[in-house]
Amino acid sequence: MVPRAAVVPRVAVVHWLPLEQYPPAQNMLRELGVSSAADVVCLTTRNDRGLPDFSASGVRIFRWPFPSRGIARWWRLLLLSGFQFWSTCRLLLQRPSAVLYYEPHSAGAVLLYLALFRRVRLFIHNHEYREQSHFADPGNRVFSIFHWFEKRYLYHRAEWISQTNEDRVRLFLSDLPAVDASKLHAVPNLPPQDWIVPGVRGEISHPVRMIYAGAVSFADTFIREFVEWVQATEQGTVVLTLMVNNCHEETRRWLESLHDDRITVNTQGVDYSALPALLAEHDVGVILYRGSTPNYVYNAPNKLFEYLICGLEVWYPSVMVGVDPYRREAVSPRVIAVDFSKPQSLDESLAGLEQHRPASPWLRTCDEAFQPLLSRICNQSVATHEVDPEEQY
Secondary structure, eight states: OOOOOOOOOEEEEEOSSOGGGOHHHHHHHHHHHHHOOSEEEEEEEOOSSOOOOOOOTTEEEEEEOOOOTTSOHHHHHHHHHHHHHHHHHHHHHHOOSEEEEETGGGHHHHHHHHHHOTTSEEEEEOSSOOOGGGGGSGGGHHHHHHHHHIIIIIHHHOSEEEESSHHHHHHHHHHOTTSOGGGEEEOOOOOOGGGOOOSOOOOOOSSEEEEEEEEEOTTTBOHHHHHHHHHHSOTTSEEEEEEEEEEOHHHHHHHHTOOOTTEEEETTOOOGGGHHHHHTTOSEEEOOBOOOSHHHHTOOOHHHHHHHHTTOEEEEETTOGGGGGGOBOSSBSOEEEEOTTOHHHHHHHHHGGGSOOOBOOOOOOHHHHHHHHHHHHHHHHHHHTTSOHHHHO
16 A cells, blocks of 8 residues: 655635735735745735735745726726636635635635535635625625625635634624624734844934824825824924825825925835834824724724834824723833824823833734634644545545
């Protein structure tokens, strides 16, 4: 009898939106590539913002053209449909034994493969919490079809479904009580371990250096109120850096018209690998979401943890309930709730910045956050591969 050769687990990650816009997905792929013995492929789309292509050791990444908003509607629909068929063909070629897909946007790409190969194990992660009414919006009609299949088949088929925090897990289960609660997990958007800077952060600078990194719009963020407060402060008190990676056109024009030497505006964003060095040059990181939807209200964004691990104090809007579990005022760096609509609240937060507090560096990283998921994918994959490879595939 010929002994069976060891079979390397095959894992496919399907991420419809461009990886370059989703640092948490980049971190997961890095961890999966270096911490497992799996053969890993990722199916995604090309970024349309001129960002350098992301790569990860141990991961083969294949990209389909992204249907940018600047092209004709019919061409966008063709590219969207094409991704589903292209991904199915790729999966049939790779024959993964475990599939992890992100968001309802990617569900259509894995549906046929999972229906054909019923022993393939399924894992689902969501960057955002999406209300059921979200899928009724005109721009989400195609994705509402994918979500219908999620509710009827994929959620029951999956052995793991995750959101980014416990609040979003609770909301998900409230919307979909038929889903087995034991499958639900919270995986926070923590930064990589190599972002930890040894030593104690120095004194607060003068002027105080503040930074916002992320998307902005007048509708969804307090960008106008915060910039106007900075402009109203006395010269030499505060300087602000805005690193904007996604911007509504009206907001972009307003930002580029400021011409204030205390405010540096970059509407091209910054590569994720360059962000730690940039953040380390600042004292305070701000989060500006208005909480206009439950997704924003119950959000603990990756910027919260990125600011913290680089030693920055964090100011977040008091409407963001999702950040409340991380609130801390007695240690440095602080995480404090601020009413960005009231200049007095901002003034009080600034005044409290220089009070002496014991240092408490943030040390939790994504390798810790991803460990239960990656262990589940890879370790159990090894166990299922003790059968004949031809039988498995």
